[in-house]
Amino acid sequence: MRIIAIMNHKGGVGKTTTTLNLGHALAAAGKKVTLIDMDPQGHLTISCGNSANKEPGLDQLLMQQTTTENIVRDVKPKLSLISAGPKLAEFEQQKGDSSLALRLRNGIKEYAQGQDFVLIDCPPSSGLLVINSLFAATEVLVPVTGDYLALLGLSRLLGIFKHIEKAMQHSLPLQFVLTRFDGRRKLARGIRTKMLTHFPGQVLATFIRESVALAESPGFQKSIFEYQPRGHGAEDYKALAQDLIKKRMMKNEQ
Numbered sequence: 652m653r654i655i656a657i658m659n660h661k662g663g664v665g666k667t668t669t670t671l672n673l674g675h676a677l678a679a680a681g682k683k684v685t686l687i688d689m690d691p692q693g694h695l696t697i698s699c700g701n702s703a704n705k706e707p708g709l710d711q712l713l714m715q716q717t718t719t720e721n722i723v724r725d726v727k728p729k730l731s732l733i734s735a736g737p738k739l740a741e742f743e744q745q746k747g748d749s750s751l752a753l754r755l756r757n758g759i760k761e762y763a764q765g766q767d768f769v770l771i772d773c774p775p776s777s778g779l780l781v782i783n784s785l786f787a788a789t790e791v792l793v794p795v796t797g798d799y800l801a802l803l804g805l806s807r808l809l810g811i812f813k814h815i816e817k818a819m820q821h822s823l824p825l826q827f828v829l830t831r832f833d834g835r836r837k838l839a840r841g842i843r844t845k846m847l848t849h850f851p852g853q854v855l856a857t858f859i860r861e862s863v864a865l866a867e868s869p870g871f872q873k874s875i876f877e878y879q880p881r882g883h884g885a886e887d888y889k890a891l892a893q894d895l896i897k898k899r900m901m902k903n904e905q
């Protein structure tokens with residue numbers, strides 16, 4: 652059982668796109684997968700076909716008003732979703748003792764035992780929802796885009812991460828995936844080299860190419876495998892799922 656928090660406080664780097672399509676690819680590879688929408692924007696919930704995000708979901712679980720079994724729903728064989736729910740932003744504002752940070756971990760503990768992968772789509776922030784995600788996770792996946800500002804944001808992200816690791820009193824394996832990547836651009840290639848230098852053995856082997864179909868598919872409430880099963884996007888996320896299963900990392904000479 653692996654619980655992976657897909658995290659980056661920077662917005663628009665592909666967290667939700669990666670959670671959705673990696674989840675579909677892992678399920679197609681025979682793994683039992685649950686996706687958790689930890690973002691009050693509810694983009695993952697909407698992308699999975701629940702267009703309004705009005706039904707109770709994770710919000711109720713975190714406020715201890717229900718159990719995981721009551722809110723988890725099937726998306727397709729082997730793939731389930733815990734939707735965000737309309738009151739998730741309210742939970743983020745709560746003040747209380749440190750046990751608030753453990754609500755997700757405690758809420759999904761037993762349920763997660765029956766899954767191969769639980770993927771948590773984090774919001775672009777570093778508040779209580781992200782802290783809950785990290786306390787529940789067994790590992791972290793950070794999507795990084797091939798632009799200069801992405802690298803600047805990484806040092807802040809590492810700072811947040813170290814701070815939370817200290818509070819948790821244990822370390823979490825950290826890995827990266829390059830997203831929205833145009834390997835023909837010199838800047839993107841430079842960023843790949845820098846990532847491999849700073850994080851050797853921590854960047855997943857496949858990079859996700861920039862793809863129009865990946866940008867279009869959420870508008871049709873479809874994963875890339877339903878929207879354009881033979882394009883780059885489907886090929887890349889299928890390969891990324893295998894990287895994750897086999898822990899295949901990018902090598903310097905690539």
Ligand SMILES: Nc1ncnc2c1ncn2[C@@H]1O[C@H](COP(=O)(O)OP(=O)(O)OP(=O)(O)O)[C@@H](O)[C@H]1O
Pocket residue numbers: 661662663664665666667668669690694773774775830831832859860861862863865866867869
């Ligand atoms: N590889 C890609 N090629 C083209 N467009 C992409 C790709 N990955 C994501 N996008 C598009 O970029 C936008 C941001 O992606 P996404 O919503 O997955 O990012 P996010 O990190 O979850 O954002 P937020 O921080 O707001 O939650 C979306 O419109 C998405 O469709």
Ligand SMILES: [Mg+2]
Pocket residue numbers: 666667668690694772773774
């Ligand atoms: Mg998102």
